Amino acid sequence: MLLVYWQLETGNQRMMKSNPPKLALRFFRWFCHPKLCDSIEGDLMELYEERKIKSGKVKADAHFIKDVLLLFRPGIIKPTEGTQTLNTYGMYKSYFKIGWRNLLKNRGFAVINIGGLAVGVTVAILIGLWIFDEVNYDTYHTNYNRISQVLTRETDEDGTGINTSLPYPLALELKANHADNFKHIVVSTFGIREYILSTEDRNFTKTGQFMDAGAPEMLSLKMIHGSYTALNDPNTIILSASTAQTFFGDSNPVNQLMKINNRLDVKVTGVYEDLPKNTTFADLKFLAPFDLWLVDNPWVKEKAINDWSNHFLKVYTEILPSTDFATVAARIKDAERNGVKDIPEQAAQNPEVFLHPMQDWHLYSFKNSVVNPEPSRIVKLVGLIGALVLVLACINLSTARSEVRAKEVGIRKAIGSLRHQLIGQFLSESFLVVILAFVIAFVLVSLLLPWFNDLTAKQIVLPISSTPFWLMILAIVLVTALLAGMYPASYLSSFKPAKALKGVMRAGKGLYSQRRILVVTQFTISITLIICTIIIYNQIQFAQNRPVGYSREGLIMLEMKGNDLKGKYEILSNELKKAGVVSEVSQSMGKITQVWSNNDGWDWQGRDPALTKSFGTLTITPEHGNVIGWQILQGRDFSNNLVSDSSAIVINEAALNYMGITNVVGERMSWTFNDKTYHYEVIGIVKDMVMESPYQPIRPTIFLMKAPNGKPNWVNIKINPAISTQQALIKIEEVLKKVAPTTPFDYKFVDDEYNAKFLAEVRIGKLASLFSSLAIFISCLGLYGMASFIAEQQTKEIGIRKVLGASITNLCALLSKDFVLLVAISCIVAIPIAYYSMAAWLIKFPYRTELSFWIFIVTCLGALMITLLTISFQAIKTAMENPVKSLRSE
Amino acid sequence: MTQQSLGEFEELVLLMVAAQHDEAYGVTILEGLEEKLDKKVNISAVHVALKRMEDKGFVKSRFGGITEDRGGRRKKFYVITALGKKMLDAQYDLRNSIYKQIPKISFG
Structure with missing residues (x-):
């Protein structure tokens, strides 16, 4: 300020004022001991002016620079520590120290906070890794983008x-x-x-x-x-x-x-x-x-x-x-x-x-001629759930901070802390907590990863050596710390020092209502997740309970691959039966758990010309019905003894319904395949069998013994129920080795194949139940923390009530009432959210369960129960306390 | 007193401070030395010497008023302290006494 003023002044007077090299001067000011700076700089200036007049600006400049460089030596250089200039190192150190002491002081709360956050962060990291894996599908190939x-x-x-x-x-x-x-x-x-x-x-x-x-x-x-x-x-x-x-x-x-x-x-x-x-x-x-x-x-x-x-x-x-x-x-x-x-x-x-x-x-594949929105939607949904769980954990951190520190804020403000400094202090404390939580989360993630890979059928490894991964972790740490610390920081730092020190800062109305909103948010998310999980399981259960129409026990299938087995079916069948471990053998086109072939070109008497849909067309051997135990509803099964059965067909109920005629047994049907027409007679109707997706309607299917579209290529073996599967398998393999030595005994259990149809949904169900139980766990941690805090604050009130004759039940009710109300509100908010999102999810399954009302009621009651359990411990403890203890202090 | 030392250049600067009593600051000391020694002296050397002697207690300083030709910076005037004076005296006595021991030698 002074310098500027002076320069203006003298500049005006002399009109030729020029200054020494700026860089050198700045360098000097930077290194010089602040005590010496002013006077030495004055000397330098004085000499500079003299020299400039005597030998010109260039020489004076050079001399000036030389002087500055020579001054750069011990004695003139400022020491690294302990000068008048303040740095903020000590301040941050004290922030962390105070933060650490606060954690130690309230160990219980600290464990709840850090533990809850660590769980949330673990979920977030696992989900992040999963999403990363999904998005980077196929990037193994160097030229994947071409x-x-x-x-x-x-x-x-x-x-x-x-x-x-x-x-x-x-x-x-x-x-x-x-x-x-x-x-x-x-x-x-x-x-x-x-x-x-x-x-x-x-x-x-x-x-x-x-x-x-x-x-x-x-x-x-x-x-x-x-x-x-x-x-x-x-x-x-x-x-x-x-x-x-x-x-x-x-x-x-x-x-x-x-x-x-x-x-x-x-x-x-x-x-x-x-x-x-x-x-x-x-x-x-x-x-x-x-x-x-x-x-x-x-x-x-x-x-x-x-x-x-x-x-x-x-x-x-x-x-x-x-x-x-x-x-x-x-x-x-x-x-x-x-x-x-x-x-x-x-x-x-x-x-x-x-x-x-x-x-x-991977994420945008075609399904039924449009891009299948499902995979990318699941990625987004899972990402959303991960973010929600993290937010839940952050909320805990926010609400658990108490006004116990109001006095501290008061004193800090009184001795001159500015608001933004206090915000900085509380944020640095939340950094401390978040970093601790991340350390725990990393241990958890590395422990859980094998199990998580198993659950999601992936091969994820923790990319410890990848820089983007650590940058992302850093970003999450920052966001989490800010999310968790912002609210208490801005709230606590807003205290008026006088009030805070006088002690009138009891739980403020504003804080209380904000906390309530946060708790409601937590429970809304948790309850929604739980309802969704129950509905997912309900749907899986519903599909699993669907009448399958064939028996799967002790049934194995073997594909006839290679030359070795061609034309040897009869021998194999006889040998197997001779070995005594097999009750029946049949051949079919494709696996029992699929409809391998579809063809149109079917015609029958009285066909509505609009009915041109294709039928499943599967060739089988006459024993097939016996092997899989299908149920004939009308007419009869194929027979080995009737030669005419080579032009006979058996249709399923779905086909009957599709054809729209009532008395179909004995009717003739014709099939035009590759410009040739074949004629058949319907001899029986079989009960619908779930061969394809258990969520889809049954496809109209026709079973034939002889068809132009191919021959059976799978052997189905029904193991004799009297013999253990293990023994039977050994015998079957022996027989196969004898009949077709080079064909590996590569069998599949029909049961396993059938269960595989549910894999995707069971996986979603498992993930959803994991997330929702973690969500409710984290929410309860938060609730517990808040309940104990409020109970602490109300000790005097409870003491007085007790003295006046309130019973323990009364007091428990008093302490729990608030929370029960909050959870009830959450239920009311969560029900429509869950209802609409699950209705949207269910719509993609043609064969689906109803959204019954009891799911919502049971979930809400369950949430209330958990709430009561969580807070009752605290409530009973407080209510049982001897009033003398709580009232004595005054 | 014995642990206190005074280097050759420091001694010169201290002498100059004493000679320019109460009017001595960086530039005057520098100029005085250059005149007497008839050679270029660097300002940095002067300041380092001054700082050292101030730490040792041979000189003390006071700030003067602001003058225009110094870019608005205050002058830091140095005055010799009693200790500094004693040091100079001791140094002078020492040299004198040794000098007196020199036999009369003629290099005529």
Whole structure:
């Protein structure tokens, strides 16, 4: 100030005032001891002015700089500590010290606060990791942002349909005329399937796919042996590390010979690292060239090469780095349309080729020709729940802070603390608590991760070495500390010092109502979560209780893969029965727990022309009904003895209802398949069986003994109930070894397969119950803290009431009344929220439970019970206390 | 007293402070020394010496008024203390007594 004034003054007088080098001066001021600074700077200035007049500005400047540099020495430099200038280090140290002492003083509260927060943070971290894993699906592949799957969209009067499988000519067309857009066009078989792999002495069923030779490079497989050119030769195979391990142990398998499905000779040319679980190709345990598959399926070259109607391939591409999906999609969109323009039937469907980027495969996949909103919605929902649990825990921290510290605030203010300094103090205390909670949470997360992975079917590891992870943790720490500390900081720091010191600061009305709002929020969230959990379980239960229509006990299925078992069904069946461990054997098309084939083209007398829907068409052997124990409602089952039964069919109830005619047994039905018409007679009606999703209506299905669409490919074995499953399995395997030595005994229990239909919902249910129980736990911790605080505050009142004759019951009621009211309000808020969100969830299940009223009532009563239990301990303790104790102090 | 020491340059500065009694500050001391010694002296050396001697108690300081030609900074005037004076005297006596022991030597 002074300097400026002086400079203006003298500047005006002399008009030629110039200053010494600014940088040097600033440097001097920075290092100089504050006691010496003023006088030495004055000397420097005086000398500078003299020199400037004597020898000019440049020399004076140089001299000035030299002087400053020479002054930079001990004695002149200020010491690092203990000068007049204050730094804030000591202040922060005291904040943390006071905070720590406060925690120690109220150990009980501290444990509740930190424990509750640690649980909340653990949930938040686990959920964060899960979301991270979901969002980063498929990013294992280096070029994931350029890889896509080629799909076609067909539009006709029935609406839009998405084809994930493509006809062979389209793949050829892309390769011939559009290859300049792509680095790789990889044609492959439809999906990852099971095959029998065998060496001379071992055979196992492994999942794999036949793909064009560019696949290893496109998927950037990490090759342990061999190179990306490993599949260039048709008779080759590359194995995942785990597959190589099963067959060859630790030795290098390259150049070893193997067979696929007992008939294709291949040579191992490479081994790649197993793909992690969060990739679409996770089950790719081996990879063989697509050309080999073409050799094995000569019909493709004979029939399918010009057939645009046979969809049986998948095509993956990697576009060139120089282009983008939109450009390429625009270029290839007419590839199929041009090919089918002479085939009116298909041209009418107006097929458009497009690319489905790998980034979207997991969260934005297609279902029923639209993008399935479910996966991305679940990610958002889970994220929301995680955030809510964290907020719950933060609320605890806010409400548990008491006005006990009002005096402290008063004194601090009286001796000159500013409000923002007090806010800083309380925030730093909340940082302390949050950091402690995070340390505990990290221990919990690392302990719980294996269990969590199990629950969510994931392979998550704690990314300890990743910087973004720690940055995110830091961000969560900051947000949590601010959330938890903001409210008490701003409230406590607003006290008027005079009032606070006089002691009139009893629990203020304002604080009280704010706390109530926070408690209501907590319980609303918890109760909503609990209701949702119960409804989810209710729905699962409902679907599980659905009449299945067939018996699953002791029933195993075996797919007839490979050459070895072909045509040997009769022998196998007889041998098995001879062994005495099997009561019946049958064959079916597809698994019992699926409808493997669907066809339209069915006609019957009196058919409404609008009824063109396809029926499930499954060929079975006559014993099948016996094996699975289906129930014939009308007519009769297939019979082995009647030759005419080869043109007989059995339909299910759903088919009967769909057809809309009453007396169907004995009626004739015809089926036009590939331009040929076949005639059948309905001999029986079977009770509906849940073969597909237990939440969907039953598909109208027709069972046949002989059909043009294929032969049965699964063997179903009903184990003799008198014999233990374990024994039976050993016997069955022996028989199989004898009949078909190279077929692995790779059986599936029908029971397991059926239960797998519920897996997704059971998983959601487990997660939901975990979250909701944690939510209610955290809320109760908060409630407990608040109850004990209020009881503490009311000790005198209770003492007086007791002296005047109040009973313990009275007093308990007095202490609990408030909380019960709050929880009741929460119930009233939570019920509509839960109702609407669960109604929206249930709507996607055609076969669903009703939202019955008792769920809401029971949940609310339960919440009230828990509340009472939580506070009753405190209430009874306070009410039992001898009034002398509480009144004595005055 | 024995533990107190006085370096050569410090002694010169102290002499100058004493000589310019009550009017001595950085620049005058510097200029006085340069004139007497007939060589360039650095201001930093002067200040370090002054600070050391102030810590030892040989000089004390007071702040003067603000003058224009110093950029608004106060002058810090140094005055010799009794201790400083005693130190100078002792130093002087010491040299004198030794000097007197020198036999009459002629380098004629």
